[in-house]
Amino acid sequence: MKITIEESLAVEEPEVVLRCRELDAPLRRVIAAVRLANGKLIGKWETESHVIDAEEVYYFESVDNKVFMCTENQVYETALRLYEIEARFEGTDFFRASKSVIANLARIAGFQAAFNGRFEARMQNGEKVVISRQYVPVLKQKLGIKERKI
C-alpha cells in the first residue's frame, strides 16, 4: 500500500483520501482507525462539558433513557443515543455488548464465561460488563472467531 503525506500551510482541515480499486478489509480497518482517532465526544459531568477522545471511553451505557460514557475513572452523560454511537463508530473497536451497552474492545482486560452462552467482559479499570448471548456472535466475528452452528 502506497502512503503519501502532503503537508501544506494552505490546508485548513486535514483530509484523508483513499484511492483504491476495491475497499477491502485492511482498508476498512484504516478507515475505522482514522474515524476513531478523530472521534471526539462531548460529555457532561455535573454542569461542565468536556471533550473526550473516543479511544478513552471504556463503554457507553443507556440507563433510564440517558446515555452515559464511562472512561477510566469518570462517568459523563452524552446527548447521543446508543444507535447513533453504534453507527458513528461502526467498524471501530466498539461493539454492542447488550441492548444497553456498547463496549470498547481495546479497553477490555479479559472475558469470563457466565452461564448459558453469556460472557462477562472485565474492563481494564476493573469494571465488569455483561455480554448478552444475543450479541456474543457479533463479538466473536469481530475477534475473527468463526461461529459454530449449534
Next chain:
Amino acid sequence: MKKQLFYIGKFLGFFTSVFTCVIVASSIFILKYSNPYLPLGLVVQAGIIAAAAALLNFIYHSERPISKRSMTIRTLVHFVLLLSAVTGCAVCFRWFQFGNNGAALTFFGLFIAVYAVLWTANFMRDIMDEKMMNCRLREYQARLK
C-alpha cells in the same frame, strides 16, 4: 421479522438437540422396560417433549443483561419446570407408573443424565469459547499497539 427468525432459529436449534437426546434416552428406557422394539409413536412423544423443552429454554432469554444470581435462579426454575413437564408427559404416554419404583428411578436417572450432559456440554463450550476469545483479544490488542 429478524427477531422472529432469531427466536425460531433458537427454538429449532434447541428442539433438535433435545429431540436427539430424548430419542436416545427413551430408547434405552423402552428397550429395558417395554417391548423389545421401538414404537413409531415414540418419535411423536419425543417431539412433544423436545418442543416443551425448547419452549422452556426461553426462560433464559432476556432483553437486558442477566446477573449471575438471576441466572442461577432461572437454571433452578428451568430444571424444576422441565422435570415436571417431562414427568407429566412420561406418565401420559404411560412410559411408567409411580408404583414401579425401578422404572421411576431409571426414568429420573435418565432425565438427570440427559440434563447433566447438555448442561456440561454447554458449560464446556463456553469455557472453550472463553479461552479462544481471550487469546484473540490479546492478538487484537497487540495489533493496536
